[in-house]
Amino acid sequence: MTADSAPAGHGVDVDALLLVSFGGPEGPQDVLPFLRNVTRGRNVPDERLAEVAAHYDHFGGRSPINDQNRALLRALRERLAPLPVYWGNRNWAPYLTDTVARMRADGVRRAACFVTAAFASYSGCRQYREDLASALGEAGPGAPDLVKLRLFFDHPGFVEPMVDHCVRALGELPEPVRAGAPLVFTAHALPLAQAVASGPDGGAYERQLRAAAAVIAERVGQRVGGRHPWQLAYCSRSGPPHVPWLEPDVNDALAALATGGAGSAVIVPVGFVSDHMEVVYDLDVEAAGTARRHGLAVARAGTVGTDPRFVDMVADLLAERRFPGWERPALSTEGPAHDVCPLHCCDPARPRPGTGTAAAGGTGPGGTRGPASPGRRRPAAAGVPADLHVHGPG
Numbered sequence: 001m002t003a004d005s006a007p008a009g010h011g012v013d014v015d016a017l018l019l020v021s022f023g024g025p026e027g028p029q030d031v032l033p034f035l036r037n038v039t040r041g042r043n044v045p046d047e048r049l050a051e052v053a054a055h056y057d058h059f060g061g062r063s064p065i066n067d068q069n070r071a072l073l074r075a076l077r078e079r080l081a082p083l084p085v086y087w088g089n090r091n092w093a094p095y096l097t098d099t100v101a102r103m104r105a106d107g108v109r110r111a112a113c114f115v116t117a118a119f120a121s122y123s124g125c126r127q128y129r130e131d132l133a134s135a136l137g138e139a140g141p142g143a144p145d146l147v148k149l150r151l152f153f154d155h156p157g158f159v160e161p162m163v164d165h166c167v168r169a170l171g172e173l174p175e176p177v178r179a180g181a182p183l184v185f186t187a188h189a190l191p192l193a194q195a196v197a198s199g200p201d202g203g204a205y206e207r208q209l210r211a212a213a214a215v216i217a218e219r220v221g222q223r224v225g226g227r228h229p230w231q232l233a234y235c236s237r238s239g240p241p242h243v244p245w246l247e248p249d250v251n252d253a254l255a256a257l258a259t260g261g262a263g264s265a266v267i268v269p270v271g272f273v274s275d276h277m278e279v280v281y282d283l284d285v286e287a288a289g290t291a292r293r294h295g296l297a298v299a300r301a302g303t304v305g306t307d308p309r310f311v312d313m314v315a316d317l318l319a320e321r322r323f324p325g326w327e328r329p330a331l332s333t334e335g336p337a338h339d340v341c342p343l344h345c346c347d348p349a350r351p352r353p354g355t356g357t358a359a360a361g362g363t364g365p366g367g368t369r370g371p372a373s374p375g376r377r378r379p380a381a382a383g384v385p386a387d388l389h390v391h392g393p394g
């Protein structure tokens with residue numbers, strides 16, 4: 001039985017899919033307005049914006065991300081036909097607000113939302129729910145219900161293509177330094193406060209990254225018939241130096257590997273689903289440059305992009321919500337992720353159990369599951385606004 005031919009159960013029926021992504025500039029004149037959209041309300045100094053703008057200038061002022069999403073949109077339309085598939089971004093056209101307005105005009109009643117972020121975090125999950133909620137607010141009465149599909153960090157449709165990409169990258173390393181080459185899994189750095197607050201009980205971003213990396217590394221070892229040690233590192237850190245962020249930075253991790261005597265490494269951008277700017281600049285230019293200066297041979301593993309298994313995964317995530325009892329594959333003990341984010345999920349300002357304070361300034365992301373038992377819902381503290389729901393349960 002396929003996702004398209006199953007009998008209707010008591011699941012959530014949908015009449016469209018909405019592809020939700022970050023967006024990026026498409027020419028030099030877009031770069032600053034795009035960066036202002038990304039950083040709106042956060043007082044990012046102009047020097048930082050200029051520094052990031054220079055990364056885009058390196059590529060003619062055009063991010064590859066929108067073309068990559070156009071390709072994913074085409075693949076999803078083909079896979080899901082006749083279901084209509086729409087596309088909207090947080091930070092650049094087509095903006096979610098315009099897309100949701102168009103869906104309303106087209107008479108869409110309920111759409112499933114596939115967000116191009118695999119891991120729990122404010123930027124990767126909650127902020128997209130805020131974006132969807134505000135697009136609904138702007139569209140007004142008659143706007144479609146929006147149902148966000150679950151996070152997919154350990155879904156086989158994500159893990160298996162990444163295993164292939166790691167195996168291929170290992171093959172690109174010079175033969176003498178290939179055996180036992182360390183796998184350096186990378187994801188976007190987060191301010192520690194956001195990492196601490198990620199997921200329903202905190203610390204989910206790093207736990208999910210480690211879970212996905214462990215599964216991928218294990219399968220790579222099985223495929224090539226040899227063990228490859230792995231570690232997690234972070235790219236694209238920004239923000240003032242006195243604010244703590246997740247560490248180590250990928251550049252420091254590569255330098256430390258070289259100092260420790262490693263001859264090579266594979267950089268695995270597990271935190272991203274396409275080769276956008278944070279990959280082709282921050283990893284392929286910056287981190288690869290660091291490696292070269294330290295005499296470390298590196299290869300970079302590809303991202304899932306439009307791999308047919310990844311496209312099938314979206315169809316399966318949709319089927320999970322439409323048909324109760326549909327298999328919910330998850331290859332690690334961290335998954336499958338929840339369908340509906342509980343109150344305060346990924347909210348950096350959430351009250352912390354026992355302290356009555358927000359997560360900011362908490363301890364490290366590894367040991368931050370608060371004293372509350374995971375199944376118990378904390379009562380909403382006075383003054384905390386009602387949480388964000390873009391849809392009702394089931």
Ligand SMILES: CC1=C(CCC(=O)O)c2cc3nc(cc4[nH]c(cc5[nH]c(cc1n2)c(C)c5CCC(=O)O)c(CCC(=O)O)c4C)C(CCC(=O)O)=C3C
Pocket residue numbers: 022023024025035038039044048052063064065116117118121123124188189190191236237238239271272276277278
């Ligand atoms: C978790 C995460 C993902 C993965 C999940 C997801 O995909 O959503 C992601 C993706 C992306 N991040 C991207 C670009 C940027 N991220 C920035 C800034 C930030 N990202 C953050 C986190 C994440 N980011 C954070 C905590 C910040 C700082 C605070 C803030 O600003 O929220 C800035 C501002 C400048 C700077 O300070 O670096 C830019 C330009 C692009 C587009 C690339 C292209 O154009 O091809 C993509 C896909």
Ligand SMILES: [Fe+2]
Pocket residue numbers: 120121125126199200341345346
């Ligand atoms: Fe979340």
